[in-house]
Amino acid sequence: MSKQEILSWTSLATSLSVLVFYILINFGWPGLIPDYSARFIKIFFNVFWIAVVIEIIVGISEGNKKIQKDERDFIIEAKGLKIGYNILVITLIIALVQVFISNFTHNFVPNLPFVMETGTIFHFLFIALFTASVGKRATMIYNYRKDY
Secondary structure, eight states, rough: OHHHHHHHHHHHHHHHHHHHHHHHHHHOOOSSSSHHHHOOOOHHHHHHHHHHHHHHHHHHHHHTTTTOOHHHHHHHHHHHHHHHHHHHHHHHHHHHHHHHHHHHTTTTHHHHHHHOOHHHHHHHHHHHHHHHHHHHHHHHHHHHHHOO
């Protein structure tokens, strides 16, 4: 396993852990499902710290020199960036359209169910940012694991 793939795995684990923490803390556990939130928080808290420790170890082991990348690494990173960028752009467009609809319809019909408040849009954009990061790293891991 190359250092780039190790960094992709740890970045995926870190982003996914932050995303799960954020969703559980801000939105809570769904009422229809038995409450396993304490277990999930414990699992993702441990995953987060393990990923951070691995990133620190890889950072220390490489010292002042950078990780050597070849053409394959650049192609895989470009594919990951493309997926992450597309996810982020689509979610930003959804948020902007939602803001426009909310402002436009709020004057005419104030109690529409699909109107979002500013705080909800902030939560949506924060989740979108980490979803794009997870999508980027998952694409990179898939391409590292794929046989060429």
